[in-house]
Amino acid sequence: MSGTITKVSGPLVLAEGLADANVSDVVRVGSQRLIGEILNMTGDRASIQVYEETSGLGPGAEVETTGMPMSVELGPGMLDNIYDGIQRPLPEMRAASGDCIARGIDVPALNREKKWDFVPVAKPGDKLRAGDVLGTVQETSAILHKIMVPNGLSGELVRIESGEHVVTDEIAVLRDEKGKEHALTMIQRWPVRIARPYEKKYVPARPMNSGQRIIDTMFPIAKGGTAAVPGPFGSGKTVVQHQLAKWSDVDIVVYIGCGERGNEMTDVLMEFPELKDPRNGEPLMKRTVLIANTSDMPVAAHEASIYTGITIAEYFRDMGYDVAVLADSTSRWAEALREMSGRLEEMPGEEGYPAYLASRLAQFYERAGVIECLGQDERRGSVTAIGAVSPPGGDISEPVAQATMRIVKVFWGLDSALAYARHFPAINWLSSYSLYLDTLAPWYTEQFGESYMKNRTQAMHILQEESELQEIVRLVGQDALSPADRLTMETAKMIREDFLQQNAFVDEDAYSAYAKQYRLLDLVLRYDAACREALDKGVDMNALFVIPAREAIGRAKMADAKTFAADYDAIEAQMKKEIAEVIAGGEDA
């Protein structure tokens, strides 16, 4: 089944004589056996997008189809690993071809030599169906990898082998209804552009804890939900994504660097093995799969990387795990679509993007969700999808941002003005939103009592009022404000600086547990309440604003995770005492 090239134009190759090939088949192109994928077919002529640099390719060269769509290998060995956009392991490519990525390298995604200790769960004679767990492998110290019956198979288990095996070894034999025996290994293959099946989908109802105060308290995301992080360059998208990858309370993180900087991926590679999960003390890398498709890699692979990542995420979800997919950035993916669309000479839609941009984006985000997995044990898993968007000039009226906003439920809008003032995370509290607030509120109330959400509402109210008051101040100066309004502005400043601002590079502050978030915001609001009471007694507001407890509140976020409760009690007592002194002083005078 091979054809010949008739035209080469950058990453787009036309070939004829491919009557046997199917649309979306993976093909090997030319003598270097570059990897490509068939986009369109006309008669026996195929348009092929090639995932590697096509320099040196010309008409007459051979094209061979593999007869398979673009697929990933799923099995033990993905965690703690780093892949390029089409699931080739980068460390092994480095061993094979040196510091730069040579073309046509063929390295299996899963290591074929490494032995895994397979522990059977199912017994011979068991009636199994797709999704049932055959056995487990302790893939990393943090994650137990469940080997499942591949989709489309069911029947009676004939044999199962325990012990040390490589991924390609036969570990079990299943006899289907027709009596045919199927040998099973630890590898499954799945075409990346097709969502993996599940039993049933649920509405997300549990928050994903990220340890980021503006996210957890102000704009929470649910496990199984979708979120977008749009922002101009330098506004801290990547830092937000890194923070989520580090501190989210999910079992598995799939981080897709799509068309981004090489050094950022290196940073993750260096840093994650050193960082410990605050919940179980395991290195974060042990639960992470990295897809590194840097901007200098061929553009066609940017497009594939997003699908590769979410398919791997779905596979872990099917084991019953909570998975987060972080895609940085979906704009690069959209641009790759645009570039290929242009080369195919398709009719362009808005700003040159193809007309199917919105539907492709929707398909990606719709692969997120809380589901009941296939299999008889009714386990549940979830995929949470969070995509960064890099709109030109930070203007979110462009097509990618707009199409994304129509789909996602949480919007963390980054703001360059905040970033310039080094207010990080630079998530704008006025433009951001979370549509999960209503579904998640019962959970917060159940866990932390009524006041958690009440405090959140009050804080948002103060911030909103601040923005209105600022308009007035800009026109007539702050002397025109009443003392109560001045206090509102002061409290808003404290919410911004002492609560919302969070320094990702300081250990004490990088992760904030729910309890600490609650107490910290509560402290600020108690200060506000106490001051308001004092103002009613006619106290000079300026004296209230400079009490030493203010500095203590300003530093309160740095309190140690273990002792913060006692520290905050002390600050509160100090604050009350000092305000009382101001009141007393006012009465003396």
Place this chain on the structure above:
Amino acid sequence: MIKEYKTIKEIASPLMVVEHVEGVTYDELGELELPNGELRRCKVLEVEGDRAVVQLFESAQGINLAQTKVRFLGHPQQLAVSEDMLGRVFNGMGRPIDGGPEILADAHMDINGLPMNPAARAYPAEFIQTGVSTIDGLNTLVRGQKLPIFSGSGLPHAALAAQIARQARVLGDNENFAVVFAAIGITFEESEYFINDFRRTGAIDRTVVFSNLANDPAVERIATPRMALTAAEYLAFEKDMHVLVILTDITNYAEALREVSAAKKEVPGRRGYPGYLYTDLATLYERAGRRQGKKGSITMIPILTMPADDKTHPIPDLTGYITEGQIILSRELHRKGLVPPVNVLPSLSRLKDKGIGEGKTREDHAGTMNQLFAAYSRGKDAKELMTILGEAALSEDDKLFAKFADEFEKRYVSQGNNTNRSIQETLDLGWQLLKILPRRELKRIKPELIDKYLPKD
């Protein structure tokens, strides 16, 4: 055997169509021989059946369709590299133009390079002292970083870039360094400014110059930065040198790209630039960096002039998404007479965090840096309010912040092009400025460090 074709079908500069070709491949380098014996270079952009679309690197003037011969050379564009390139001047296509001999090639390297494997990169973390406070103190440059200067027409970016090239040092280290300078479509005067500066400081012997001036063919500009980066890769990763690459001006490069794209009748993206401008720029910028197990490094300072000072124009915008930060020059500060007129707030170095702190610069660096940024931002807001409502409308604190902003610009930013400040001087100056503010506002700095470093008197 290399075949010769006399089958040029059409020429619409800078594109040419050659028919009845055989065995021609995408991106292959070609050579035209004019009837008078003159040789010109070209490369294959697209090949369909026996018809090749070829891009000329030089002008199409004087080409006769019937009598001009075309040869395809069987390889993509290459650069002959050797250590002898140091101290030499080449044109944008890599040919010597300083009257010296041809380079005896140590190797021929494909100028397109290959994408660097992220697993092979070493994270840039070595502090480079440039002697410029706004860079060292606030937007720290590290070895292996790509940090562009966003400028505008008429702003002194050349002076700043030359100052960095002159003063950049890694503390306690005078290893092998080299400068690769690519003039991309700039004027003779601007190019001479750099070369004279290298000459004055003696750096010229360690410099490789690739020069495509404003009156050289525009399409040649697409190759020029690639030539420079190929030379830099050779020097850094084969010869263990620390290479500083200065590319000026990326705007001219992007315009050349647009010219070729328009000639190819491609669907234009934003402002007529091709849709692949991002990936194309990425294949340049991403060649900066360090590699594990290699001593050398490539640090890149591309310069671009923002059309109409607009940061959202596609060229600066896409650049900002690829590079690790940016130094932005401000026309307002330039008018005020600040030298260098670095606009501190929107400037950024993404790699600073791993390059600063105890053992690299000083323990108080990160905290004071954030505090200076935050305070300057608040001071600027206060000053804005003051212009509308008058000084009386400001609170006591805001008055101090406004004063801080003024002093900061005068003493910290405006240091002149010949002052070389050590990082200690920069940090101490920061503390002197922070002294203007009430201590309770210094929330970004740990109290122990305030006790230790805040000047007492």
